[in-house]
Amino acid sequence: MSEIGKVRIRVPSSIKPGDVVQVRTLVIHPMERIERDAQGKIIPKTYNYIHKVVVTYLGKTIVTFDTTQSVSENPFFSFAFRATDPGPLKVEFLDTTGGRYEGTVDITFA
Amino acid sequence: MLGTLGALGVAAASGVLAAPRPARAQPLGLNESVDVAMKRVFAGRPIRDGESLIKLDIPLIAENGAVVPVSVRVDSPMTPTSYVKHIYIVADKNRIPVVTRVTLTPAAGQAFVGANIRLGETGPVHAIVEQSDGTLWRSTREVKVTVGGCGG
Numbered sequence: 001m002s003e004i005g006k007v008r009i010r011v012p013s014s015i016k017p018g019d020v021v022q023v024r025t026l027v028i029h030p031m032e033r034i035e036r037d038a039q040g041k042i043i044p045k046t047y048n049y050i051h052k053v054v055v056t057y058l059g060k061t062i063v064t065f066d067t068t069q070s071v072s073e074n075p076f077f078s079f080a081f082r083a084t085d086p087g088p089l090k091v092e093f094l095d096t097t098g099g100r101y102e103g104t105v106d107i108t109f110a
Numbered sequence: 111m112l113g114t115l116g117a118l119g120v121a122a123a124s125g126v127l128a129a130p131r132p133a134r135a136q137p138l139g140l141n142e143s144v145d146v147a148m149k150r151v152f153a154g155r156p157i158r159d160g161e162s163l164i165k166l167d168i169p170l171i172a173e174n175g176a177v178v179p180v181s182v183r184v185d186s187p188m189t190p191t192s193y194v195k196h197i198y199i200v201a202d203k204n205r206i207p208v209v210t211r212v213t214l215t216p217a218a219g220q221a222f223v224g225a226n227i228r229l230g231e232t233g234p235v236h237a238i239v240e241q242s243d244g245t246l247w248r249s250t251r252e253v254k255v256t257v258g259g260c261g262g
Contacts, residue, residue, distance in 0.1 A: 009142040020219035033228075034141065034205065042141065059120040062217040065225070070201060072177045072259070079212075082219030 004029055009091055009104030014110040015083050025053075026076045027093045027101055033069055050075055052094040057107070058087040083107050143237025144200065151198070151208060152246065157238060166237040168251050172229055173194040175259030181224035182237040182249075182255040188214070194221035196240040204231030 006028040015021055032047040053065035053075075063079045081089070086109060092102040140147070165183040172178045184194050193216045199209040212223045221239070229235070232255045241245045 023218075024224075058214075060217060062215050063223070064213040065223075066211040066213070068206045068208055068210065068226075070204045070206045070228050072228050074226075076224075076226040077177075078222070078224035079183065079220040080220040081216055082217060096166060109154065 005093075005099060007101050009021055009071065009089070009103045009105045011089070011105055011107065017083065017085075017109050019083050020080050021083050021107075022034075022078060022080050023055075023089070024076070024078045025055075025091045025103070025108060027103075029093065029095065029101075031069060031073045031075060031079060039072060040056045040098060043051045043069050046096055048095055048099075050095050052102050053077060054092045054094070055081070056080060056092075058085060074087035137210075140208075141205050142207065144202045146201070147207040151211075152238075155236045155244075155246055157246040157248045163247055163251050164237050164239055164249035166235075166249040166251055166254055168235055171253070171254045171255045171256065175229040175231070175255040175257055177226050177259065178253070179224065179226055180231050180235065180238075181222070182253045184221035184239050184247075186221050186241065188216045188221060190220055191218045191242070191254075193218075193242050194239055196239040197221065197223050198236075198240070199225065199227060200236040200238060201227065201229055201233065202230045202235070204228065204242060205230060213237075229253060230258045231255050 008026045010024045012021055029050055030043055030050045035043045037043055049069050050067055054061060062081050065077055077094040086107055088104050089107050090104045160198045163185060168180040168204050184199050194214050198213040201206050201209055209227045210225055234250050237255050
């Protein structure tokens with residue numbers, strides 16, 4: 001498995017001002033599942049999984065995902081936003097061990 | 111709002127689980143039945159049938175429960191006065207039924223989200239949409255799972 005915390009963001013190659021754009025994003029992360037002992041009891045520990053994804057565009061939060069362990073390993077999300085001005089689109093992934101992984105794409109108009 | 115969820119979550123969990131877990135680690139998703147989860151998250155508010163409003167796209171047969179692509183699109187305008195505030199994805203048969211809660215703002219321009227989720231076994235998957243005025247809508251699909259993906 002490749003390194004944890006690698007963020008990928010894909011936006012369409014050509015964006016016009018005012019377009020509603022669909023973005024796909026992914027982070028490499030194990031999203032640990034709940035483990036049980038022989039008696040079927042849940043082993044209490046801090047499971048390492050992404051619990052929050054924050055998308056900011058031009059400094060404003062536009063979409064937030066609160067996620068649980070029911071999300072797949074290497075979580076993939078897509079969302080839409082309205083591209084009004086050129087500027088950075090940032091996606092931050094936060095995990096339960098305090099890890100913070102972020103990726104940025106610059107939105108430019110063709 | 112998240113704080114409230116977390117506090118309620120701990121109260122609900124303490125009855126079910128022998129070992130308490132830190133609230134920070136499990137703010138939204140708890141190991142609970144779907145009935146408990148719905149009561150905790152939506153506090154018994156009525157949920158209307160939104161099959162015509164919500165486009166829930168998920169395969170009918172998921173060969174690999176570990177990765178099931180799901181997307182939700184709501185035909186609703188996204189204006190500052192009326193917009194889709196939350197989209198919840200709930201899988202009834204998962205040990206952690208609440209998969210994700212998406213918080214949208216009018217700047218999103220379109221109420222669309224997608225994610226790859228885990229499904230433990232065959233069962234219904236719901237997309238529940240909360241609009242800015244608090245109305246709840248639900249759309250449901252039955253998904254057959256060949257190999258479960260939740261483990262724990």
